[in-house]
Structures are given as C-alpha cells and as structure tokens.
Amino acid sequence: MKKKIYERTLEDYREQAWGCARDNWCMNQWGWNVKSSRYNEICPEFRIHRSHAYSGMGKFHITRALLEGDFDYTDSSELLDILYHCTSCGACEMNCLRLEEKEPLKAAEALKYRMIELGLAPLPAHQELIKSIKNYDNPWLQPRAKRKDWTKGLKVKDVTKEKADVLFFAGCTPALDPELTHEAVNTVKVLTKAGVDVGVLGEQEICCGSPAIRLGDRDTFFPLVKRNIEMFKQYGIKKIVTSCAGCYHVIKYDFPEVPNVPDMGGIEVYHISEYLHKLLKEGKLSFKKQMPLKVTWHDPCHIGRHCGIYEEPREILKAIPGIELVEMERIKDQGWCCGAGAGVRTAFPDMALTIATERIEEAKETGAEALVTSCPYCEQNLVDPIRRNKEKLKVLDLTDLVLEALS
Numbered sequence: 001m002k003k004k005i006y007e008r009t010l011e012d013y014r015e016q017a018w019g020c021a022r023d024n025w026c027m028n029q030w031g032w033n034v035k036s037s038r039y040n041e042i043c044p045e046f047r048i049h050r051s052h053a054y055s056g057m058g059k060f061h062i063t064r065a066l067l068e069g070d071f072d073y074t075d076s077s078e079l080l081d082i083l084y085h086c087t088s089c090g091a092c093e094m095n096c097l098r099l100e101e102k103e104p105l106k107a108a109e110a111l112k113y114r115m116i117e118l119g120l121a122p123l124p125a126h127q128e129l130i131k132s133i134k135n136y137d138n139p140w141l142q143p144r145a146k147r148k149d150w151t152k153g154l155k156v157k158d159v160t161k162e163k164a165d166v167l168f169f170a171g172c173t174p175a176l177d178p179e180l181t182h183e184a185v186n187t188v189k190v191l192t193k194a195g196v197d198v199g200v201l202g203e204q205e206i207c208c209g210s211p212a213i214r215l216g217d218r219d220t221f222f223p224l225v226k227r228n229i230e231m232f233k234q235y236g237i238k239k240i241v242t243s244c245a246g247c248y249h250v251i252k253y254d255f256p257e258v259p260n261v262p263d264m265g266g267i268e269v270y271h272i273s274e275y276l277h278k279l280l281k282e283g284k285l286s287f288k289k290q291m292p293l294k295v296t297w298h299d300p301c302h303i304g305r306h307c308g309i310y311e312e313p314r315e316i317l318k319a320i321p322g323i324e325l326v327e328m329e330r331i332k333d334q335g336w337c338c339g340a341g342a343g344v345r346t347a348f349p350d351m352a353l354t355i356a357t358e359r360i361e362e363a364k365e366t367g368a369e370a371l372v373t374s375c376p377y378c379e380q381n382l383v384d385p386i387r388r389n390k391e392k393l394k395v396l397d398l399t400d401l402v403l404e405a406l407s
C-alpha cells in the first residue's frame, strides 16, 4: 500500500531524486503558456538566486547527494538557506508531476523534516512561530482570548454551544491580524445573507498547523491535526468552510495524509470561493448591485496549484454585474506565487517583497483597477509593494466584492 505523505522519509524519495531529468521544467512555464520572456519563469526561489540549487531540481540533487553520503547535512551553511527560500508554491511539483511523475516539493519538505530531526532547522525566525503555536495555538504570539474578537457585533453561532450546519474556520491570520479580519467578517456576513446556518469555534479554534508543516515540522503539526479532528468530532461538525487558502489546503489534503490520527469521517471541507460558487449555482446568491470595475484574479498557490480551484472564483467574479475580468500572463497552474509562503515572508522579507512587486507589475499590465484574491497571506504580501510604491492598484479579497454586490 502506498505510504501516506507524512509517513514517508527522505529515503522514500531516493529513486525520484536519481530520476531527475535535469530538464528545467520546474523553473519555467510550459512552452505553450509563455506569452513573453519577461514572465516565463515559475520558480520564485530560482528567480531570486539564479542558482539551480535554489529550485526543485536542485533539491532533488541535494537529496541524492545526502542520501549517497556525498556530503553531510552539516557540511554546508547554504543548505538551510536553500531549503527555506522555497515558498512551497508547488510550481516545480506541478510541472514535474505532469511530465516526470516526480515530487520535488514533497522531497524538499521531507528534507526539511530531516534537518529538524537532526536539530539543525528551522531558522531562528521560524522558531519564534513554532514557539508561539506551541504556547498560544497561533503563530502570532496572541493570547487565545483574542481569537474571537473579530466576531464582536456579528450575529454568528458558537458551535461549542449550539449546532450549526456549517463551521466557518477563520484561521489564525484572519482572526488575529486587524488588517485581515475583514475576510472573516465578510465571510460570515455573506454566508448569512445566503441563508447558511453558520457557526464558529471562537476561542476554541486552534491553528490548523499549516505554518508548521510548510516549515517541515511534523512534530508540531501532527498533534495539531489530532486536536483539530477531535474537536470537529466533539462538536458534531459535518461541513467546514474557510477563507484561508493555507487552512483549506492543510485541512482538506494534508490532514488525511497524517498517520495515527482519527479519520475525518467524511467531514466536507470547502474553500470560500468553492462554497460561494456552489451557492451561486444553486441560486442562493444573487448579485444586484452594479460594480463597474476591471479586475484581475491572483490564484493563491494553496487553493490553485495545490488543490485545483481555478474556475470557481473566476465564475463568481464574472457573475457580478459590471465586473470585467482580465487575466495576467501567469495564471492557474502556471501562476506566479505572491512570495510569502512557507515562512519566506517571516525569514526573508526582501525576497517576499521582490516576488510580490513582480506580481503587482504583472497585474498592472492588464490595465486592471484591482487585483482580487482569496488568501490572507497573498493579500498581506501583495499589499506591501502597493503601499511602498504608492500604487493606485487595489488589492481586494473576493468576499469584499461579493458582499458589496449582494447589498
């Protein structure tokens, strides 16, 4: 039987590492998708470093050399730098799986875990996040009691006290970052307007574990998975909706890959873009307000490439009267990462800013007035170059537009 992803060790990737064809598909757009040489690249890490070591291919070759004993885990100070400049955007894996049936990103995450097991990783900046998750159940050093502050003044059930059809899992960042709580508030308002019986976990909600597992830290991630699933079962949760791309990816696709934790037992998990699309198709959302706006859609890696949600948000945008959707060059499975993921924004803010700046340039070239997305990390990171360069382009969450169009 095939091993679950988080049962696999670095040794399980030996054959893949040896089989790397060195064909560079993990760094470049598919030929038929290339529209200009300016935007033909796909790996943010390689874009910054211009060294093949900093790519999916590079990580396969490093894995191979380590497994064969050609060098040791402690031999190079660059090894951690290479591992933690990767945003886990999945572009290398998307292209490599399609053509070569190999998983360079999963191999890289197994290598991060090996480094953690050896006591060599993660980086000091990441250790703060991990410590905070362990102490406060969120990566942002915020007390548990603050977790439900965003619900003040909102009419929403507390599922720890009464049943609701849908659990809205807010996630640490939308719940605790005042600049991003609008994503959580909007989601509850939109779902309520559509007649959905929605509830939240309030103070009981804990980190889904995404920041930990993207750093390779299985030892922190596994207990969080167990506690989350136990809590979902304790409160009889049947359906989960989240507006955080990272939470969605982890709860839907990573939780079932963790060994020795309770089964999810058929709990349905939706990203808000997916759920709103479902409501739209069922005739439960009807947009009345004219919203004359030219927009472009930024595919968050954790709902797009990692989970295949591309069309749903685009169809929602097209259904809003007055919205004109124009596309950037790098979209869908060939999309360009925002630059924030897997602890890059925390440890290497300059790289995160450079990658985000390139995305904003790409968005501006479409003539759009707003870049729309549906991920707190993407929003946070893409807003940085806009503020810094005093750009006119707006960055909006999908629910900002949906809520306004419903009113």
Ligand code: SF4
Residues within 6 Å of the ligand: 019, 020, 021, 022, 023, 024, 025, 026, 027, 056, 057, 060, 092, 095, 096, 100, 102, 104
């Ligand atoms: S696409 Fe895959 S096989 Fe090709 S160079 Fe990259 S990692 Fe190696």
Ligand code: SF4
Residues within 6 Å of the ligand: 026, 042, 043, 044, 045, 046, 054, 055, 056, 085, 086, 087, 088, 089, 090, 091, 092, 093, 105
């Ligand atoms: S996951 Fe993204 S940043 Fe990391 S090596 Fe692959 S393409 Fe590059």
